[in-house]
Amino acid sequence: QVRLVESGGGLVQAGGSLRLSCAASGRTFSRSPMGWFRQAPGKERDIVAVISGSGSIKYYTDSVKGRFTISRDNAKNTVYLQMNSLKPEDTAVYYCAADSDGSGAPRLRTLYDYWGQGTQVTVSS
Numbered sequence: 231q232v233r234l235v236e237s238g239g240g241l242v243q244a245g246g247s248l249r250l251s252c253a254a255s256g257r258t259f260s261r262s263p264m265g266w267f268r269q270a271p272g273k274e275r276d277i278v279a280v281i282s283g284s285g286s287i288k289y290y291t292d293s294v295k296g297r298f299t300i301s302r303d304n305a306k307n308t309v310y311l312q313m314n315s316l317k318p319e320d321t322a323v324y325y326c327a328a329d330s331d332g333s334g335a336p337r338l339r340t341l342y343d344y345w346g347q348g349t350q351v352t353v354s355s
Contacts (some may be wrong), residue, residue, distance in 0.1 A: 231342055232256035234326045239349030242316055246353070250311040252326030252346055259283070259344075260304035263329040264338055266311045268322035268351075275325065279311060280335040293319075316353045323348040327329040 238250040239286065265280030279290045280299040288300055299312040309326060327342035336342075 233254060234245070234328060234346035235271060236324065236326050236343055236346045236349040239324060239351045241352045241354065244317055244353055244355050246316050247314045248316065248351060250313065250324055250326075250349060250351075252309045252311075254307040254309075254328065254344075256302075257330075258307055259328045259330065260307070263332045264309045264333060265327050265329075265335075265342060266300060267325045267327060267339060267342075268308075268320075269325070269348075270322040273322075275339060277337055278324070280337060281309065282333070283336045289337055313351070316351075318353045318355045320351060321351045321353050322351060324351050 235303045236252050261283040266278040267275050268278050269286040270274040279331045281288050281300045281302055285302050289350050297315045302309040326346040331344045
């Protein structure tokens with residue numbers, strides 16, 4: 231059974247930092263693009279950052295550029311999201327996803343076929 235399990239979410243004050251982790255099991259995703267998406271209450275699930283299988287290609291949505299960093303450790307089958315200078319508008323459930331048949335760093339949410347259960351990030355003002 232393939233699983234993606236996120237961890238590292240929580241409550242933090244504005245300006246603080248969190249590091250999210252997503253550990254995959256059941257198969258390796260070392261050649262697959264992986265990404266982080268987030269969904270705030272009443273809103274659609276939107277892309278945050280994605281990374282190619284090799285880690286050489288990364289994409290960030292404009293609102294997190296310069297504050298968030300996506301990385302991966304293929305030996306551990308794990309992808310990370312370092313979030314600095316957090317803002318209240320970053321509050322959302324953060325989901326990890328993998329595009330098992332993809333390449334590069336695709337931005338289209340529907341291309342991602344494996345998803346984690348999500349982890350809550352709450353930023354207080």
